[in-house]
Amino acid sequence: MSYRAPVEEMAFTLRHVAGLDAVLTQGGHEMAPEDVTAILDEAGKLANGVIAPLNRAGDRHGATLQDGAVTTAPGWREAYRAFVDGGWNGLGATPEHGGQGLPHLMAAACTEMWNGANLSFGLCPLLTAGGIEALTAHGSADLKARYLGKLVSGEWTATMNLTEPQAGSDLALLRSRAEPIGDGRYRIVGSKIYITYGEHDLTDNIVHLVLARLKDAPAGTRGISLFLVPKVLPDGTRNDLRCSGLEHKLGIHASPTCSMAFGDAGGAIGWLIGEENRGLACMFTMMNSARLNVGLQGVGVAEAAYQHALAYARDRRQGRAPGAPETSAIVAHADVQRMLLTMKASTAAARGICYLTAQALDAADGPEGRAAFERASLLTPVAKAFATDIANEVTSLGVQVHGGMGFIEETGAAQLMRDARILGIYEGTNGIQAIDLVTRKLPLSGGATARAQIATMRRVAEGLLKDGSPGFGHAAARLRDGVCSLDRATSFLLTTLGSNHPDAALAGAAPYLRLFGLVQGAACLAQAGLASSAVLKAGDTDPACGARIALARFFTENLLPAAGGLEQAVIDGGAFVEDAAAVLAG
Structure with a gap:
């Protein structure tokens, strides 16, 4: 089982979906696009060459406890030392305490890599990052002086x-x-x-x-x-x-x-x-940071599962695809292609949402201030819950692509599915994220924050219509329909919240979060497709650009149509709370 950090796609998403260039300009960071790529390349080398090779052995060996002392798996200490010596632990921390002061967006991309390479390893610096944030925001001067430097460096966790x-x-x-x-x-x-x-x-x-x-x-x-x-x-x-x-x-x-x-x-x-x-x-300062990072864990594990399944599908020969003269690699079969495209598109959508959340955190320190902070608050439960639900679904599809061999531990597909299962549970279950989204984040500024975010999605749909490239297929219409479903569901919930009927709002919270994630994820993929279309129209022939357009089309035409059903569940599905006690009594 191997993992390769998708540096090119990450850099493209950072710049063309999440707006990294504007973050760097507004934040006064002296970084050129080539600097961004260089940092991601170096992080990828550590993730691919040092952290990822420990993943399977760590799963088999585990951590051990004897006489109150815990020993980590073989290779863990050496990998952690390489991580710390490279300065990666303090990537987003302030220079005042020894950090590099890079934007949340850059730290987010690297967090995805550590956890895609090895979720068990990536958890350690993830918790330290949250501790650094809580102590920076709320600790006394004495506590900061005594502990922050060593936490930022990674000398302590x-x-x-x-x-x-x-x-x-x-x-x-x-x-x-x-x-x-x-x-x-x-x-x-x-x-x-x-x-x-x-x-x-x-x-x-x-x-x-x-x-x-x-x-x-x-x-x-x-x-x-x-x-x-x-x-x-x-x-x-x-x-x-x-x-x-x-x-x-x-x-x-x-x-x-x-x-x-x-x-x-x-x-x-x-x-x-x-x-x-x-x-x-104070703890929620740490918790909110952790929730975005858990969403990034979901993106990383989903990416690893996709890569693993694609490699297997290219190698495994079974059956004969239509028109093929002999037994085909299973990647040639339409249903396997559907599963792999679902894995890839869902992962890319979740990545876009998480990066948008990190961008909002960066923007909150700039001219946008409060508006950006509220946008980050709105997107955080979506990033955490949608991306980790996607991780569970994608890793399950990875097992399915492997067939019977996916159910066998030796292929590694089962480990990814087992590892991903916790992501929807810790740092606030995904049900709690849905409640948070509907009852606390949706009413921000009287609903204006949510309305503004929906408006950005609508503008992407308009951009697809204006672009007119045939490669997008029905993407413009499907995205427009999805945005309308989200808009109507949002209006329903805001009205319900204001009419003192909490059960109806809570009953629709989980499908609403999924609806929000689907539409926002589709808008992210469409934005990447539009940027790629502009590159192609300028005369570039980069095949990755065509692939992004095709991926946006696949997501909007095959996955986004679920938005209509989710809208109905939000608006009409809440009656189950009246019957639940009787149905569940037996």
């Missing part, structure tokens, strides 16, 4: 400690306790589960960000505080925390998923991040 055995997605049920002991310090007592890289042998110290309650804190989520709890204290002594177990999982075997115990000997020492009882707001 970070974790998120949210979930407890009795409190999964409902953080109001957290029981971990914190008690002030003077000098700005707190004692933390409690247990956490599902802590990614909660213990490992890659670095000497691990910086845990832990949610806990103070003694007299308000009930529910309003009474949660966030604490920085290091594995090793500033004086060099070991803190009162330990890994109490490793989960045995369906996938991502090489990523240690830990149960963590804080306070066996009286309490782990920690420091407050932000204000008391305001920890959830």
